[in-house]
Amino acid sequence: MSNTILPFGPQHPVLPEPIHLSLTVEDEVVRQAVPALGYVHRGLEMLTRKKDFHQMIQVVERVCGICSMMHAMCYCRGIETLMDIEVPRRAQFLRVIWSELHRIHSHLLWLGLYADSFGFESVFMQFWKIRERIMDINEATAGNRVIVSVNRVGGVRRDLSPSQCWWIGEQLDEVETELKAIESTMLDNYTVKKRTVGKGVLTKEDAWELGAAGPTLRGSGIARDMRELKYEALDELEFEPVVETGGDAYARGAVRFKETLQSIDLVRRAMARLPGGETAAKVKGKPEGETALRVEQPRGECMYYIKADGSRFLDRLRIRTPTFANIPPLTAMLPGIELADVPVVVLSIDPCISCTER
Amino acid sequence: MAAAASALLTTGSILLIGQVPIRSVPAFLSGDLFATAVQAADFALLGLFLFFGIRFKDLLITGLSAAQIAGLFFFEFVILADSHAPAAGLYCDSLSLVMVLLICIAGSLIVLYALPYMQEHERHLKPGKSRNPVFFSLLFVFIAAMNALVLVNDLMLFYFCFEITTLCSFLLIGHDRTRTARENAGTALRINSMGGAVLLLGIVLIYTRLHTLDIQEVIARVQGTGALLIPLGLLCVAGFTKAAQMPFQKWLLGAMVAPTPVSALLHSATMVKAGVYLVIRFAPAFAGTFLSTGVAVCGAFTFLSAAALAVGQSNGKKVLAYSTVSNLGLILACVGINTRSALSAAILLMIFHAVSKALLFLCMGSVEQHIKSRDIEDMRGLFGEMPKVAPIITMGILTMILPPFGMLLGKWMAIESAAGNLFLLFMLAMGSALTVVYWARWAGILMGSDFRGKPRPERLHVLSTISLFSLLGLAILLSVSAPFFHTGLLPGSITGAGGFAPVNGSLANSAGSFAVIPLFLAAAASFLFALAGSGRSSGAETAAPYMSGIAGPENGTYIGPMNRITRSVNRNYYLSAFFGEQRLSGAVNACAGILILLMMGACI
Amino acid sequence: MIYAYALAGVILAPFAGVFIAGLDRILTARFQARTGPPILQPLYDIAKLWAKEPMIAHRFQPLCVYVYLAAAMVSVGLFFAQSDLLLIFFVQAVGAVFLVMGAFLVPSPFSQAGANRELIQILTYEPLIIIVLAGIYLSTGSFEISAVYAMDKPLLMNLPLLFIVFGYALTIKLRKSPFDISASHHAHQELVRGVLTEYSGRQLALIEIAHLYETVLILGLCSLFWTTGVLGTVVLLAATYLAEIVVDNICARMSFKWMLKSVWTTGLALSAVNFAWLYARGKF
Amino acid sequence: MIRTVFKNFVSPRATRPYPIEVRPAFEHTRGELENDVSGCTFCGVCAKKCPSACITVNRKEKTWRLDPFSCVYCGICVDACPGECLFHTTDHKKVVLHKIPVVLTKEDPGLEKPEPGPA
Amino acid sequence: MFKKIMERSRIKSPWLVHYDCGSCNGCDIETLACLTPLYDVERFGVLNIGNPKHADVLIVTGSVNTRNRHVLEQIHRQMPSPKIVIAVGSCGLSGGIFKEAYNVVGGVDRVIPVDVYVPGCPARPEAIIDGVVEGLSVLADKQRRPDAANGAVAVDHTNSEILYESR
Amino acid sequence: MNPVDMTTETLRQQAKQIKADGCRFVTVTCLEETEDTLALIYHFEKNLELFHYRVRIPKDKVVPSLCPVFSAAFLVENEIRDQFGVTFEDLEPDFNGTLYFGDSDVVTATPFCRFGVKRADG
């Protein structure tokens, strides 16, 4: 006898973004899940034929609003490698500060959506309330709440004044205390644990084999964080990847929660050591050659492949985003879980479809 | 012929109204000749069972029938050898009357329905030569045996009728002569032989203590003494087997392989009701004893567990079967509670259950002949296909679960009576909730709109139509008139002080009242209101269902991965993790067995 | 006289319901550090839905909705007529069954799954309510509401644990976390809005109204636990409802399997203890 | 959570009563894009640099045309403008019911004082 | 009187459904942010109802592409009128920075009639609130002139005082 | 970045070897090199280091899929199928060019192949 088949998405209130899953369900237990993509595909990579390599910064920033800063950073680093540009130390620190702020905002946002996915509305509200402080920081320092647009080839477009740093520190303290206040809810609450522990388990071996990235990978007990590559100013800032061993939705949530606190710490330390100097190097010429490089996005490892032929227009730009890598693990996680847990598990990889499809 | 006979039966039974109680010992019943004839028939019957047992190589049947033969032999020729028991003759009080009415009216309607049904059935089955005459004869023998069973006052005669019903059910279940039919007939015989053996043992024990076979006398002498619990307990167990209580439910489930009229008969008016009747009949004898509580607990447990099993079923006939088992459990629970209110609840439930269940089974038969499946999932949107039968089924279902209809009235009475016993109450409460689940789900599925088969014209024979509509009308009519016939028809011993009585169209006792007539008025008013209200909005176009924004061109489809048009199906919501047959059956049977053992153990 | 009460109840109940629901939303918002809507918001919602373009998904759906509303109204009427508690409850169940049937009518996976889940919810709370009503019966000797009002001591004293059990049923009926499983007030759940998915416009308005009636009914049942003084009743109701809102805000939505298991076990255990206690005090 | 919830309940609500009370904007907020045409030389640098291709400059007719509905408010043009006549206000662009592009010409009364006409 | 209540209710209770139509999430999260404590559009009775069949307002973020245009059309179709559509962000307005990308059809108004345009990249929550408020006056206007049921109608920009009052 | 060259024949064999060495699959990049050849660059990583392997193929060649070795490869290979029209053998699940695109008549069959599409700088 055939089972229930239901279309989950693209327009679905628990999914913040359009992705479709054809779920085959038996007695509320998922037996099979077939994904369908393409509802956000724009074909950004091909815009290299219409926009020059400077303009592409603005384009890759808009691959995704949530991780826009790091997209631009990675892209700029790529171009800088191709053009042999030495980025000033201060700019490297500023990039770290903004990128970690972005990570905080992304994680807070996710934590809220995640709470909403298991119907914990007040926690959603709380996280988003806390998050507004980071948005304020973004707006005050970069001029925009979400798409900060601070990167440029050779450095950054904005600077931080000491008073701004001081203010940011203050705001981060607030964020930290408020986060600590709901730490026990996210990590110890009975109902939350009931909804997350043991849901969507990804073993260490599977996580590695299926190419999971970021917190999804670290939640399964593998300490792999691209920040270990020590790009930008990270070589000066000690850093330990956060690892959990559960491999379930709960572990992934815990990783992100702890990473948020860790990022707050990173921003503080980066601001404390912020060196003086220029914020951008002079740029001359056009990029040529090919390179592949990675940064750690909020959702994990993001790889850029850039090939340039010495003209204003890049030859090929390829972005491998963390969610793209996390989709195969997701499809492996879904069978066997309950229908009610589908949103929890789907959100537990922190899917960003606009990143995935570009 | 058959139609005429059924008409005769019905009128005959109706004529009985107002004649009760009758107690007579007709001459021919007391004659030696008759006694000998019954004796011979008894042995012949048991011999037949033995034969079947040997032929099927079934040790249990063989053993049981051999034991019964030996027991009967011992009883008739050793114990009864010198002291011949005086013949007890016939007894008809209001309880018997209710039963007779039920058997005759429901039975006749079923026979009426069976006429066209069996023709169609034969056409489909194509046996060498028509076996319908045999079939209808058996039906009538069955009905006759049932009538006799509720009318006799002699335990040995009762035993005889009891065994005849066993035989008839065995033959009728095996009617189709397929392998499963044969196997399930075997099961039925096996379990009912157990009942027969237990019954015989009980009778023998009673006789050795009281030296009488007169049922009324037995009851009168035992009532209030708390004596003779073991034989009475044995009688109850015999009743349980007939009424297919857990853990004896298996034969009734198997019985659905038989042609639908047989199932309808077994489930509604005859056979299972024989078991219930037996227990109700002897209820006064063990009122207030531990046995009574035991019966109540066993019944309530059956009510709960069978309802749970029904939730896990997608086979429509099985749902009906489990629901029968479950409702019989409820009835027996009421009998076990053994107060006046509880007994009237039991009798009302028996009446309403018989009518509604007969209706549902017959409808099921039509559906099955029409769509060639008995799976509930295949009945999705049946309304589109069978615009006559589907609403009747839905109505039938509603009469089973919703106020102001009779079944719910009975359930309400049951719960009000059970409120004093915590354990019972829990089981009744949970069971009644489970009942709502499987019925409501089914009703919703029937009336939905995604039937996907090719629509064929719905052909319903006049006789079937008459039968279905009469049953439905009867269910509603009886529900409306419940407060009145309750007092008019039920034994005075039940409806007297402390029991339920009609007050202003409500049925009330000291603990509460069920406003039957006002509710019916309210229901009628709301129905009109609803009709008017929905009539106004019927002008609106029907919108396609929400499919996450990717609904396909056809209702109920969506454009899935790879641009494929996928049909969204909704099936298999039977919570097998909780209520699956495999998951529950073992534990449930074990529990029920233990409960029965406890009950018997406590009698000792 | 009884009919007058019943009529008054039926007419006034929705207004009380609007007020309660509005207060609920404001308080919920306040617990989430928000401002929240105006108190008459439920009224606006219903009036707006009433005036929307009609759009029906199945021809029998309006019928089911109207029966749902009618059942809710009749049960509230019966309540104010101080009728039999069990009867009121069964009449209310008619509405629940029809709501489910209406959701089953449409070939939409969300409404179907929601309907199934709604059935599970009915399955979960129905026994509890029956047990609570039986508890009331044991304390008063009757299922009639008037008998409760004849008591000289609040029921809560006799049935403290059963009141908690009733709280479970209340939470489920009000569709609050952790039991907003078949449909929630906001559609942020896997089944969109579950049973309510396919109802729209006026039908949804009718459902909302029926829901208001149900809220009033269930709070009315709740009020039976303290019948010896108006102040006590009001305090009890306010405290209970506040507790509901707080629970709603400190719990995640749970799965129906958990609900069935945990509610049945804890509910039955609590009521067993309460009954045992009653028994020990010779209340049987 | 219960602590947080009650804390929320007793502390003043976090809501910014937006339409009634408007919070002062941050200094560097990139709000609506404006052109003080008086300083514009119609050099077209902004149009060339704009990643969203939403500015068109016609040197001959001396018109500066902005499609504010495809502008992404990145500020690249502002950074690039040699005449320093482009700037962001701190207020977001207001919502509209119709998409009408902004077309500014030299003759327009710009944002600052009007240019004296040709002598 | 009844009619008056309904008219008033309609602008007091806009339930919205949000569809992310290939947005970069920027506008998306700003739309969601409107629901959160700091902006709390529930003040205006707005609920994110998630189901088009219950919604009055469709908020679309992002640019339309070849696959999701059908979804968008369908959601719009499944909303019972009176309804309004608010396009949010440069992408929703015109395709924004992606308007030249090969899989981008353009703004939302290429597919369904849009009533209110909220510019920005991303549009700020304040702007989105403005958009909703503005949309309500369009809604009010639509009910006064039901013949203009769909499609953008010219209304006076400023008659949204009803929402600004009293809160 | 110095890609090691491979051929389609040895591709799967080498992938197995790479996997046995403890490498992890990262992604595949496809690019158009000349009018009728494409290059597939396979990226792997081990201990934070990236390794690249390049396969040059004519446009109409069927390439063995990496799915049997690295099951995570299905998504990216489907994407390449969409964008460059490369057919992979043993791709599971195979969306057959419909991963991203619904209406084939609107989007050109192989949107990422530049020849045939006018570049902005001529």
Ligand code: NFV
């Ligand atoms: N983090 C991140 Fe992205 C990137 N790259 C990812 O999947 O968010 Ni939209």
Ligand code: SF4
């Ligand atoms: S860059 Fe500045 S001066 Fe040149 S056209 Fe643009 S606005 Fe005018």
Ligand code: SF4
């Ligand atoms: S702000 Fe950016 S998008 Fe807007 S006109 Fe200037 S350069 Fe173009």
Ligand code: SF4
């Ligand atoms: S307008 Fe900007 S922020 Fe909004 S979706 Fe488009 S690119 Fe993202």
